Amino acid sequence: MLDLLTGFVAELRAAGIPVSLTEHLDAAETLKHVPLEDREAIKYTLGASLVKSSTHWPAYETAFEIYFSMRGPAYRIDGEDADGEGPESEDEGSAQPGQGGRQGKGRGGGGGEGMTPEELADMLFKALLSANPAMVQAVARQAVDRYAGMEAGRPVGGTYYLYRTLRNLDLDKVMDRLVDQARRSASSHIEEGTQEPTPPDVALTGLEERLLRDEYQSRIDQLRKEIEAEIRRRLVADRGSEALAKSIRKPLPEDIDVMHATRDELVALRKSLAPLSRKLAVRLARKRRHGRKGPLDFRSTMRHALSTGGVPMDPKFRYPRPSKPEIIVIADISGSVASFARFTLHLVHAISSQFSKVRSFVFIDGIDEVTRFFEGVDDPAEAVHRINTEADVVWVDGHSDYGHALTVFWERWGEEITPKTSILLLGDARNNYHSTGAWVVKEMKARARHVYWLNPEPRAYWDSGDSVVGEYANYCDEVVECRTLRQLERFVGELA
Amino acid sequence: MSQDSIPTERGDREITTGFPEAGEPRFESIDAVRTGLAGVDYLADDGISGVVYLADRLAKPVLVEGPAGTGKTELAKSVARLTGSRLIRLQCYEGLDESKALYEWNYKKQLLRIQADSGQSWQQLEDDIFSEEFLLTRPLLEAIKSTEPVVLLIDEVDRVELETEALLLEILSEYQVSIPELGTVRANQIPLVFLTSNNTRELSEALKRRCLYLHIDYPQMERERAIIETRVPGISQALADQIARIVRSIRSLDLKKAPSVSETLDWARTLVVLGVESIDAEQAKDTLNILLKYRSDIDRAAKELAGLDTSG
Numbered sequence: 142m143l144d145l146l147t148g149f150v151a152e153l154r155a156a157g158i159p160v161s162l163t164e165h166l167d168a169a170e171t172l173k174h175v176p177l178e179d180r181e182a183i184k185y186t187l188g189a190s191l192v193k194s195s196t197h198w199p200a201y202e203t204a205f206e207i208y209f210s211m212r213g214p215a216y217r218i219d220g221e222d223a224d225g226e227g228p229e230s231e232d233e234g235s236a237q238p239g240q241g242g243r244q245g246k247g248r249g250g251g252g253g254e255g256m257t258p259e260e261l262a263d264m265l266f267k268a269l270l271s272a273n274p275a276m277v278q279a280v281a282r283q284a285v286d287r288y289a290g291m292e293a294g295r296p297v298g299g300t301y302y303l304y305r306t307l308r309n310l311d312l313d314k315v316m317d318r319l320v321d322q323a324r325r326s327a328s329s330h331i332e333e334g335t336q337e338p339t340p341p342d343v344a345l346t347g348l349e350e351r352l353l354r355d356e357y358q359s360r361i362d363q364l365r366k367e368i369e370a371e372i373r374r375r376l377v378a379d380r381g382s383e384a385l386a387k388s389i390r391k392p393l394p395e396d397i398d399v400m401h402a403t404r405d406e407l408v409a410l411r412k413s414l415a416p417l418s419r420k421l422a423v424r425l426a427r428k429r430r431h432g433r434k435g436p437l438d439f440r441s442t443m444r445h446a447l448s449t450g451g452v453p454m455d456p457k458f459r460y461p462r463p464s465k466p467e468i469i470v471i472a473d474i475s476g477s478v479a480s481f482a483r484f485t486l487h488l489v490h491a492i493s494s495q496f497s498k499v500r501s502f503v504f505i506d507g508i509d510e511v512t513r514f515f516e517g518v519d520d521p522a523e524a525v526h527r528i529n530t531e532a533d534v535v536w537v538d539g540h541s542d543y544g545h546a547l548t549v550f551w552e553r554w555g556e557e558i559t560p561k562t563s564i565l566l567l568g569d570a571r572n573n574y575h576s577t578g579a580w581v582v583k584e585m586k587a588r589a590r591h592v593y594w595l596n597p598e599p600r601a602y603w604d605s606g607d608s609v610v611g612e613y614a615n616y617c618d619e620v621v622e623c624r625t626l627r628q629l630e631r632f633v634g635e636l637a
Numbered sequence: 638m639s640q641d642s643i644p645t646e647r648g649d650r651e652i653t654t655g656f657p658e659a660g661e662p663r664f665e666s667i668d669a670v671r672t673g674l675a676g677v678d679y680l681a682d683d684g685i686s687g688v689v690y691l692a693d694r695l696a697k698p699v700l701v702e703g704p705a706g707t708g709k710t711e712l713a714k715s716v717a718r719l720t721g722s723r724l725i726r727l728q729c730y731e732g733l734d735e736s737k738a739l740y741e742w743n744y745k746k747q748l749l750r751i752q753a754d755s756g757q758s759w760q761q762l763e764d765d766i767f768s769e770e771f772l773l774t775r776p777l778l779e780a781i782k783s784t785e786p787v788v789l790l791i792d793e794v795d796r797v798e799l800e801t802e803a804l805l806l807e808i809l810s811e812y813q814v815s816i817p818e819l820g821t822v823r824a825n826q827i828p829l830v831f832l833t834s835n836n837t838r839e840l841s842e843a844l845k846r847r848c849l850y851l852h853i854d855y856p857q858m859e860r861e862r863a864i865i866e867t868r869v870p871g872i873s874q875a876l877a878d879q880i881a882r883i884v885r886s887i888r889s890l891d892l893k894k895a896p897s898v899s900e901t902l903d904w905a906r907t908l909v910v911l912g913v914e915s916i917d918a919e920q921a922k923d924t925l926n927i928l929l930k931y932r933s934d935i936d937r938a939a940k941e942l943a944g945l946d947t948s949g
Contacts, residue, residue: 161846167695174694175667178909183665185687195702195836319946351942352879355886359858378736420838 142172149208150191158197158203164190181207197411206373219578265313267556268364277360281367285375286515306368315370319357320350398624407480410626415482419493419628435459465497466563466590473551473568474534475541477506480595483525484626486604488633489565490515490524502554503528504546507536510554541571543609544578551581555588566617569598571611579607583616594620596634663693663720663829679708679715682861689716698809700845701793703853705835706897710792712853713831717788722829725783726790727776729797731807738804739814740820741773748846767818775912777808780828787828794844795834802844805832810846856898858885864898869905880905887928887938896928904928918942 152164166192177187184205192201225380261283268276284306397406441457449455470489472482486501493515494497500512509532512522536545558564563584586592594617596603596610603620614620623629654676664670671686681689684691689712701709717724727738735741742775757765774782780789786821791805812824829929833839856864862881865872880901896904904927913920922939929935 159842162843163846167697167849170695171691174691179667181683182687185684186691189688189699189851193700193845193848193850195852195854352882352886355883355889358889359885402670522651 142177143169144173145208148233150439151203152204152208153191153201156200158192158200160191164193183209206370209217209317221225262315265364266318277364277368281364285368306372307365316354316357320354331597337478356534371563397626401450402412402632410484414487415491418488456596465495467498467559467561468496468500468563468565469558469589469635470499470501470565470567471505471508472501472546472566473505473541473546474528475539475545476501477541477571477574478569478597479529481623485527485565485595485623485629486511486528488629492633502550503532503534503535504543504550505536505539506545508536508541508543509551540573541568541596542575543568543570543572547578547581551584555581558585558588560588560590562589563593564589564637566592566594566613567593567597569596569608569612570594570603571607572609574607577612579609579612579616582613586616586618591618592616593618593625593632593636595629596624599624642943651922664690666690673719673866676709677715678869679711679719680864681712681857682860684851685712685853690850692829692849695849696812696827698832698848699851700832700834700848701853702834702897703834704855704897707853707855708833708889708898709831709833709853710743710790713788713833714789716831717790720788720789720829722786722788723778723783724788724790725780725828726792728792729794731796731798733797733801735804737775738777739775739808740778740816741775742818743771743773753939763908769819769877772816777805778814778822779810780830781814781822781824782824783828784825787925789828789830791832794832795837795840797835799841800839806843806847820884840851842875843921855888855895858882861885861898863901865905868902869909872905872909874907875914875915877905880908883916883921883942884928886942889936890941892929892934892937893931894929894934898929 146165150168150535152557153160168187171190174180177183182204187199187205188201192198219580225495234535243629261280264276264283265280268280364509397410432597435458438457438459441459442453442455445455446453446456470486472486472498475483484502486503487500489496490501499515500517502510511524511532514527514531535580536542566582582592594610594613598608610620621628621632623632664673666692667683667686670744671681673691674681674686687697701712702707707811714724717795731750750761750766750771754762772778776789776824780787782926794802794805809830812827816822829855832844855861858881861878865877865880866874869877884896884901904924907924907927908916911920911924921942924940925942927934929938
């Protein structure tokens, strides 16, 4: 068990969760107190000492499922054949050596002795309608058997199998069917008086339909989770926990590469952006307030001394109020770097109280000022959304043209750059072989306080292909690689 | 101002009535925690009961994080009620310092003592005025000195400055407080410690390392329904069920501030008072302002609930 724990901790560290030695010791201590057969309890109690941030929990959970999967009661159910409907149950119970053979038989064998797709769909429908957990589990197992087409030893992650299974189940259609069914049973309710999950009513009102839909959605999510777990269990049995953990490791939200994030990851990113910017704002405000002490404030000291009979017991200091920088953000929002630009604009505006002024410009091959979208809006996310739809950034063909965008910027707004201004240029500098307009950056540098370039591409790709970031770099104070939220946060924190 | 010079040579003198014992475990098993908490109307899930059980066994503090209004403070209160301990609460705020959290010398009394009797030698007097008699205990020291069982709640620990966090470290890991003039005060018994945080800033690694971590999120629908049923007297099952479902739907929307458990309970109470048996869209719309606190959120939820876009 201790070996297993050590391996588990190593995996967590590899996934980016910081686990200290004392936490490891605590976890080992934990195992002494918690009954080992209670898997859920172990999961939560181990988590309590190993994971110290809620954003790390999904990564922890994934790793846990892999490392402790074979010991869980969920796995034993396979062997016991909960519903008597799984013809493959003997194979599964004795873990997966049999799986290779079964796959060898091909889809005909596996599917033939199982249920027909119609039967499976029907069972799925019933399982979701009744929300019976054992049944949902059985369906998940069947579906994986039938559709995933898993092959032993194939080095792909679970997502591939998951996708195959889900595509065949066509959950959207099932959803519609469920809602339909509910509608029908609601209208026939008066005559029959059947069992119905919703409060009885003549017809479904909008509210009720909405609630039902959410109810089914949550059941479907449950099923999806079951399927995912099922696939994972089989993969573990096939390839061993360590190999698998490596291939399906989930990055922490702050480490996700913004440019290549999947849709789910983008959602996670968006979620973690709000608390992140809040934290950053609090930290910066604090830094400003509790900065180094200034000179003695004689007046204030004497005034306070009155309460101690004129003896100055408590010297008061004048706190310095460093001037806040003015920020101009110029962001490329062409397809390749759009999400990165969005996050940066969001973050900068979320902490705009830390700057005396923030102005934002976006460009593809034309350039437009978008500061107005952020004015009087509480939620930067909303403004960022409007930018995408309303900003006028296309000049000719909608391919990035840094040269033209920068030149136009210089002609129209160049005058407004002052020595207090810091300029942030965002983009991958992939210029489609147009002229670079690097002289603009040079002029900017001469007039502004700082010019920074944030590049969401990994450093190794800079200056490859049509990337011309090197030319701009000559005139920038710094070119920063900014691929993840963590890097972005650090940069913005130093800026203010 | 003699206390400015710290008499280090006396710092190691221990004044304590006994070494902190590991103590009797308070709970038999994880299930015992859960049923116990349910007995005092707090419905814990696997995570919560597991961590509380472990906190007792390992004698470690628990750091509870989660959105506002999910029952973080309530957990500490309920555990106190369950174990029959006294709840000592330290509300954190910006600017909290040693003299408010740990201890303070009672200057006025010390001054009186000096004036009352000037015949003593300096050494005697110094010994005298830096004794426990002149110590004003603040929550943390109080929790440690108490002889009866105690649950210590350090509320909203993320509000104090990073530097002030350091004050807590000694008490959290060693259950002792060092007072330079007096020596080290050790705990008579090991209190159960809960720290809550609303996650407005990242807590320091040092603090996190010393604690067990518990994240309390919005409850699952079934649990929420059970919570409503236990906490709102006189509510019908059907109504509780409906409320829980509506709240779940609302939480799934993209809102500025999702409704918390406490707001859900408020809403349930309101509906009971209004004598509502089953909610329809109209009533839901009229009372949404109890559940949601932003104008835009209310509009949004009202629109969704009225079923304008159920096709989506």
